[in-house]
Amino acid sequence: MKTLSIDTSGRTLSAALHDEDRLLGEITLASGRHHSETLLPAVEALTALTRVPLREVDLFACTVGPGSFTGLRIGAATVKGLAMAMGKPVRGVSTLAALALGAAATEGLLVCPLLDARRGQVYWGLYMNEGGRPKNLVPDGVSDIEALAGCIEEKTLFVGEGLETYGTIIRRILGDLARIEEGPPRTVRAAQVGLLAYRDYLEEGAEDPLTFAPRYRRLSEAEEKKAARTLTRPRA
Amino acid sequence: MIVLGIESSCDETAAAVVRDGTVILSNVVASQIEVHGPYGGVVPEIASRKHIEAIGFVIREALDKAEVDRHDIEGIAVTRGPGLVGSLLVGLSMAKALAYALGIPLVGVNHLVGHMAAVFLGRDRPAFPFVCLIVSGGHTTLCAVRDFEDVSVLGQTRDDAAGEAFDKAAKLLGIGYPGGIVIDRLARRGDGRVVPFPRAMRQSLDFSFSGLKTSLVNLLKRRACPFTEEELPDVAASYQEAVVEVLVEKTLRAAEETAMERVVVCGGVAANSRLRDLFAERAAVSGVRVYIPPADLCTDNAAMVAAAGDYLLRKGRRDGLDLNALSRWPLGLAL
Structure with a gap:
């Protein structure tokens, strides 16, 4: 097929x-x-x-x-x-699920794919890769970065082009809870x-x-x- | 040749199947008027969203009504511009995917050329060349058409389009929307000689309708009260007469100046009954033949796009899979 x-x-x-x-x-x-x-x-x-x-x-x-x-x-x-x-x-x-699946070496880790939604907001969701499929934990949506940060309670990998604008802010708010993928943001x-x-x-x-x-x-x-x-x- | 036409340049999702550029096998239009009503005008993003929801169904219905299978389609014609880019891209992406997957030729059509081609779907069809008046809510343009690939502009509006002049007047008079239709209806009971509205730029082949609108504004200011039910038909008829007279006069003068014997009138305002009557009346005197598409083919539809596409495809025009939408596409600009 x-x-x-x-x-x-x-x-x-x-x-x-x-x-x-x-x-x-x-x-x-x-x-x-x-x-x-x-x-x-x-x-x-x-x-x-x-x-x-x-x-x-x-x-x-x-x-x-x-x-x-x-x-x-x-x-x-x-x-x-x-x-x-x-x-x-x-x-x-x-x-966002496609982005989460792309971060394949993260089986068992929370993944937060992030896209710049303009007007001071981001599109995001929370996923965990299990058996080759990203399991959706928080549904895809749009909010400001502070509201997103408020939902993060354990170590989470952030991926996606939203990091270009928001990577630094996420690191500042979440500290050790945030893992930011190395290198140019994943597309x-x-x-x-x-x-x-x-x-x-x-x-x-x-x-x-x-x-x-x-x-x-x-x-x-x-x-x-x-x-x-x-x-x-x-x-x- | 059986051509599928697709049109999504503004707030109407349309598909049609036309045989040999003249016979309508189906003509489906899904209008969004009610969706945009509360916003007082077309909202581009909402229009695009409605297009993507409707387009599959509209095409399926066009094929079903024409009783043709998708494999019977021999060419696809799609409106490429001018229009709202986000809306155009829905029809264009769909058209390209269909043409590629079905292995049939594709051609992008100028929306205004589509309006012109609507006349070939009527019983009375002109030969080239002709003078064409395209008159709608967005356009008032006079052009010389030697064929659909050889169009030159003779004159156009310097401010409002004629359809816009009707919409604005209807809003000022508080008689509803769309302006052209309500004014046309009201004017049938009125006398067009009662209010002396101005006729602008009589010497030129260009048009101007903003002065006409201003004179209505001033008239309302001077009275300081709205027109009565008894007065309204006369005001509407007089206003309509001022628009229509200028359109007819200049079009016939353009025919005279270019020594062309045929005139085509198309676009949404060409459905106006007074415009159709006055053209018929004056043309009889001046010896020019006037061709106007049936009223239901004057407003946006995909049959006209298919008709124009049939012509271009027969002339060998082909567009590639990289075809993009154009928000502006002046007539006569070869691409």
């Missing part, structure tokens, strides 16, 4: 092909070019280089969030189109997205391409402002 997986949730783009658990190939770009311009050419190159034609793909997968709203929709719309054309199922994967890789999608598919089945959509974990700014106005409106 072959899985084609993609990630366009952040600045990098990644596409991979798996045969069950085995990675056949992965293309990852950090070129700064627009995902809309590079995604399908990358998929085309990947299928050509691995000599796996699209008709042999049984499952199409992508990250469904959190991440850049537009990037998530480019991924979701593309996977939807591929799956509808080929008559095959889809599977969405949490961006989402389709090698993990495809693996996770395949394992989730075996456990939970597929999703319908027609209803498939990102899970943003945050309202649009207009909806947030409207909700805030409703909440703060004084009573007559």
Whole structure:
């Protein structure tokens, strides 16, 4: 069973092909070019280089969030189109779960994947890798960094691009409780997205391409402002 | 050739199947008007979210209604711009994935060229070349169309679009939304000669509608009270007459200046009944043939995109998998 997986949730783009658990190939770009311009050419190159034609793909997968709203929709719309054309199922994967799975040498350790959500907030969740699947302990969500720090009670490994902005602050607030992964912050890789999608598919089945959509974990700014106005409106 | 058209440039998710650029096999439009209503305008992020939720269903319905299998589709046409980039990218990503996976050609279409192509879906089809007036909530543009790949702009609005002028007037008069439709309806009971609204820039082929709106603002200020139920139809009719007269006059002058015998009128405002009547009336006098798409094909839809795409595909145009969306795409700009 072959899985084609993609990630366009952040600045990098990644596409991979798996045969069950085995990675056949992965293309990852950090070129700064627009995902809309590079995604399908990358998929085309990947299928050509691995000599796996699209008709042999049984499952199409992508990250469904959190991440850049537009990037998530480019991924979701593309996977939807591929799956509808080929008559095959889809599977969405949490961006944060894919990041947690990437920190593979951490079996049994708490992992907190972190993405910059702008407006002074971070997307985060808490995971523990067990038997090759990241077990979700605190659901993916969005908050300021202080609220996140308040939830950390034991030694936790922080990973992800959110560290660029928040690494220093986390170390300052949490001290020894925080382990920050060495080196440049880990980005989402389709090698993990495809693996996770395949394992989730075996456990939970597929999703319908027609209803498939990102899970943003945050309202649009207009909806947030409207909700805030409703909440703060004084009573007559 | 059977072409699937996809359109998601603003607040309508649309898909259509069109045969040979002229026969509509299906034309599905999912509107978001109600979602954006409470915000007083289209919210781009909300529009994009609605597009990704709707697009699969809209395409499935378009195929089902056309009674074609996805493997019967021979080409895909998609709106590439101008429009909201986040919204465009949903339709574009979908279109590219379908074209790649089905192994069929893809072509990106300018939304405004799509509006022009709507006329080929009616019973009465013009030959090239023609003068075209594109008139909608976002555009008021006069152009010379030698074919869909050779378009030059003759004139355009320097401020508000005609549809915008209707929306703003309807808001000032407190008669509802969308402005063009309510004013059209109200004006049928009124006399367009009652209020002497100004007609701007009579000498040029460019348009200006902001002065017209200002004169309505001043009129309301001078009265210091709203118009009565009895007065409103006349005010609406007079305002509409000021917009429509300028549109018709300049379009026919453009035809005369370019020595073209055919005129196409398209875009959302082309559904306005007074505009259609006045064009018919004046064209008969000036000897120009006027072609206007059926009213339901004047507003945003994907059949028009498929019609334009059919033409471009037959001329050999192909776009690659690296095709990107364009928020701005002036007519006549070859890419």
